[in-house]
Amino acid sequence: MGTFGAGRMGSIRGVLMGWLLPTFLVVALVSAGLSYRMVTHMAGDLLDDQMVQLGDAVAQQGDFAMLSEQTAERVHGHGICVIQVFNADGQLAVASWAGVVAQPMPQAGLHDLEDGAQRWRVYAVAAPGGRTVQVLQSGSFRDSLAFGRAGAAVLPVLVLLPLSMLVLWGVARAISRTLREIGHQAARQEVHNIAALPLDRVPAEIRPLVGSFNHLLARLSDSFAAQRRFVQDAAHELRTPIAAVGLQLENLRGDLADGAAAQRFRQLESGVARAKRLVDQLLSMSRQESIAPEPGGSVQVQLQLRESIHALIALADQRRIDLGLVAAPGTSTLTLPCTAADLRSALDNLIENALRYTPEGGVVDVRLLLAQGRTVVEVVDTGPGIAEEWRARVFERFFRVPGSAPGGSGLGLAIAQAAAQRCGMALTLRNRDDRSGLIARLEATGPPCPAMPQA
Structure with missing residues (x-):
């Protein structure tokens, strides 16, 4: 089975995020668990050492009458140890707080004691005169202290987890962006x-x-x-x-x-x-x-339209076709970022194509206008038009619509489309709505160039 699958797992970013994010999450949770366990044990050992030192000091002192009385708040809230002294016969002699069960441990050392719902940690040590000293500490306080210390240790891991995921996401996105840019450079290649x-x-x-x-x-x-x-x-x-x-x-x-x-x-x-x-x-x-193509150049659209019409007026007269230019106000200075040869090639082929397929006595109008701030040239004829099923194929080289008049080569529209693309224009065809005929529309894909100065 391959590393890259379908859907999001079919991308490098998807694989990185799909594999590394769960890995980061598992590592962070395991690290947090181990840290919590280690800190809990360390806190417990530290409290046990304090209880041992306190119990040994009280046992060696031997004066149990000086034990201070404690309260429940100090015992459970602040972790103050409770001290119990038992006589040799196991009877309680002295206690610093009466809120805990008086139960002597069977042997010296550290023990756990259950007193109803309350847990206690107990340290028992022998004292002079056969007596036994017990130091007790609240289990709830020990748990709270251990949890706080462990939480402080785990908190950096939990904070760094989303930060590391964010860094991973950013790195994966940067890699994907680099690869996409390479793909865009390849896609921008001109044939x-x-x-x-x-x-x-x-x-x-x-x-x-x-x-x-x-x-x-x-x-x-x-x-x-x-x-x-x-x-x-x-x-x-x-x-x-x-x-x-x-x-x-x-x-x-x-x-x-x-x-x-x-x-x-x-x-x-x-x-x-x-x-x-x-x-x-x-x-x-x-x-x-x-x-x-030569970047930076521009050509005046209306001037090229007039030159194309002048060059083809003889063909129009031969076929008795009314050929004319209809320019909207404000279009006399419109320019396009291309060469005059490319624009003339597109215009000549479209106008000649309209003249050849328009019946004798027909009309071919060349319109220049602005549509939504973009330069538009339309060649409108009164010919038979093109059926919808053939309209997408007429730009193919050497393709001729079945049943069309003889004399064509099938290259005119292909040449016009290539020249239009080099001029930054899109060429579309549609049949007229008012009568039979075809409208060949050249529309600039960007705004007009700055107006050329008048001669």
């Missing part, structure tokens, strides 16, 4: 910018584990780099022949007469155009993954 975890504050016991994880991260980074190089090389190698085929097709277009051959020629042109667009998007995606 396209993998870095080794620092080892300066890692406990020695788990340093080999973190070192192995760093080795795995390095291999994973190399694998991603190799994948990006392959995509770049393949896209570059394909770009030239596809461009050559497109040029040859353009040269042949004028030599074909109308008819079935011309129709098949247009299909061939459409396929070549789609292949060219796929290669361009593969290159765009590869560039995004190979460039690390």
